[in-house]
Amino acid sequence: MDIHDACDFIILKMQEAGENLSNLKLQKLLYYTQAWHLAFEKKPLFDTGFQAWIHGPVSKEIFERFKAEKSLYSEIEMDDIRADFDINSLLEEDKTHISNVLDVYAQFSGIQLEEMTHNEMPWINARKGVDATVRCENEISNDDMMRFYSARMQ
Numbered sequence: 075m076d077i078h079d080a081c082d083f084i085i086l087k088m089q090e091a092g093e094n095l096s097n098l099k100l101q102k103l104l105y106y107t108q109a110w111h112l113a114f115e116k117k118p119l120f121d122t123g124f125q126a127w128i129h130g131p132v133s134k135e136i137f138e139r140f141k142a143e144k145s146l147y148s149e150i151e152m153d154d155i156r157a158d159f160d161i162n163s164l165l166e167e168d169k170t171h172i173s174n175v176l177d178v179y180a181q182f183s184g185i186q187l188e189e190m191t192h193n194e195m196p197w198i199n200a201r202k203g204v205d206a207t208v209r210c211e212n213e214i215s216n217d218d219m220m221r222f223y224s225a226r227m228q
Contacts, residue, residue: 085100091124199214
């Protein structure tokens with residue numbers, strides 16, 4: 075699955091549910107989508123990784139997509155879905171997985187999700203030795219994500 079398809083699907087689902095979606099929250103929802111796919115399926119949902127930024131995990135690819143028009147706290151809306159996005163091209167199991175993650179995490183604000191990731195081992199490990207206020211582009215390990223979230227299923 076392409077991360078942009080996952081992004082557009084999340085935007086669509088959040089808009090349909092009448093939920094607020096900031097750029098910050100979108101990044102965290104994408105992260106948790108990947109993390110839980112690693113835990114359940116033992117493989118990533120999409121090839122794009124996440125960096126351990128000050129405000130939590132960030133997909134640089136999605137950041138680049140929105141950086142010209144959106145700040146971290148800007149609202150993401152239906153107009154932000156790519157014109158060529160085709161929901162019918164997504165696998166049913168992928169849509170179900172993302173929807174299940176949203177069922178758990180969509181209730182939280184972007185700031186709450188940021189705080190949650192700051193207390194979890196994958197982000198902490200990726201930022202080892204980096205002060206909390208210093209910019210960091212260290213990659214969060216898929217192996218760390220798989221181990222951490224798999225252990226939470228126990």
